[in-house]
Amino acid sequence: MPLAKKCYHCRVIEDLTNTKLVALEQEYNNLQHYLQTKEDLGLYSANKQQADRFYKIVKKTSRYPISIRNDLIRIEHNPNTIAEYWVRIPVKLVRGGLWIGLIKPYEPIPKDAKICECKLYKRDNRWFLDVVVEKEIPEKLQYQNVIGVDMGIRHIATSVELANDLTKFYGKNLNHVRGHYFWLRRKLGIKKAIDTVKKIGSHEKRIANDIIHNISRDIVNRAIETNALIVLGDIKHLRRRRQNTKGRKFNRKLSGFQYYKLTQYIKYKAALAGIKVIQVSERWTSQYCRKCNRKGIRKIQGLFQCKKCNVRSENADRNAAFNIAYRALGYISKVGVTVKIPRTFPSVDRNAMMRKEATDFNQ
Ligand SMILES: [Zn+2]
Structure with a gap:
């Protein structure tokens, strides 16, 4: 059965609490520091492993997303006035991970799909999460x-x-x-x-x-x-x-x-x-x-x-x-x-x- 893969580009809500922002910021900055220098200033261990796995070549000028292992991320569809989805991001600073809200993506993330990988990154001072899902869908003949x-x-x-x-x-x-x-x-x-x-x-x-x-x-x-x-x-x-x-x-x-x-x-x-x-x-x-x-x-x-x-x-x-x-x-x-x-x-x-x-x- 062919697997359909799809990436959902989601924006993280802007009014995160200060504690969450600091934790997120630190994880991200420590990842960049680790990639450039191999010095670990405090990085969630699985995030570090993922970085070692995926970023073999590191450019000095680039910033890299936090790649989150699929079994560590949790996505819950729980819409309210500020967010559509809630995801749990594993970070060093907060035990049990960080729950952050996502703004409604272009298309809803299917409920029965398997989450493959997620990438968290910052662009123009905003946080984004790319969620890749995989679904087995029989092809019509x-x-x-x-x-x-x-x-x-x-x-x-x-x-x-x-x-x-x-x-x-x-x-x-x-x-x-x-x-x-x-x-x-x-x-x-x-x-x-x-x-x-x-x-x-x-x-x-x-x-x-x-x-x-x-x-x-x-x-x-x-x-x-x-x-x-x-x-x-x-x-x-x-x-x-x-x-x-x-x-x-x-x-x-x-x-x-x-x-x-x-x-x-x-x-x-x-x-x-x-x-x-x-x-x-x-x-x-x-x-x-x-x-x-x-x-x-x-x-x-x-x-x-x-x-x-x-x-x-x-x-x-x-x-x-x-x-x-x-x-x-x-x-x-x-x-x-x-x-x-x-x-x-x-x-x-x-x-x-x-x-x-x-x-x-x-x-
Ligand atoms: Zn003709």
């Missing part, structure tokens, strides 16, 4: 729909559903956010307002992260609703495309990291729902017509044209997303899943696509 997802420049993601031809374009707003903050950063950069620039940087990241979370959630929710297998284009291809794209404007809008994140988010949200995700090479998916599998024309950015099918203005991302979904059909028997789409399949020479896929693969 039979599907009635396929969602193909193309990730690109104009839209961070374009999804198509083979069962009903539904197409969704995502992430225009992300480009907007990135564009706006890029402009602001540059304007302020001239005035050397470094602090402001930094602040905007993290603000932009948070907004972008929220958008990516929402996109991935929406795609996975559609897969849950329609019992669909998810097919993603492999992003290795995008990096090549990036190098080919000229001009600052495009480079600014295309970040390999965002695509990587989106892929990861979709994968783990799908894993939690027992939905299989297949990744296929994106090669040629944007060049070939989804209907006749012939090479098309892309004179106008964003539009795909095929002379044979007399297609003049198919959206290029949509065409690519369909090709990605079709491509996976050649793989599904290998990974042991079946897809039975209740409706007649859209007219496409599937065999040709699979044959082509076989040659692609051998190259």
Whole structure:
């Protein structure tokens, strides 16, 4: 049974009592001191062992989270006005550990999940706890729909559903956010307002992260609703495309990291729902017509044209997303899943696509 791992990024409540703050601060500072000098000024023994295990290479300028062994941490869901969860952190100064409150994370921590590891750290004078949980979730083997997802420049993601031809374009707003903050950063950069620039940087990241979370959630929710297998284009291809794209404007809008994140988010949200995700090479998916599998024309950015099918203005991302979904059909028997789409399949020479896929693969 596949294990779904998920990290919950939680913020520690700000109004901790002074005693707790001092104990936490001391444990953290002593860990940093220990890592840099190997001198133990007072560190909870298991925390020290964890540090020895995980931090083999220590950089002088970095600060490291307290890594807490899974059997030593306790998380209780006990919401009240100040906190959603309460966790017990083992520290040297307080016998029996320190109970601290956590603000409600982006998604609730599942009750039946196994806690794997937790990392406590400080950033911008705030405390955070990353909780990693593991859950055994059986993967579905039979599907009635396929969602193909193309990730690109104009839209961070374009999804198509083979069962009903539904197409969704995502992430225009992300480009907007990135564009706006890029402009602001540059304007302020001239005035050397470094602090402001930094602040905007993290603000932009948070907004972008929220958008990516929402996109991935929406795609996975559609897969849950329609019992669909998810097919993603492999992003290795995008990096090549990036190098080919000229001009600052495009480079600014295309970040390999965002695509990587989106892929990861979709994968783990799908894993939690027992939905299989297949990744296929994106090669040629944007060049070939989804209907006749012939090479098309892309004179106008964003539009795909095929002379044979007399297609003049198919959206290029949509065409690519369909090709990605079709491509996976050649793989599904290998990974042991079946897809039975209740409706007649859209007219496409599937065999040709699979044959082509076989040659692609051998190259
Ligand atoms: Zn065609």
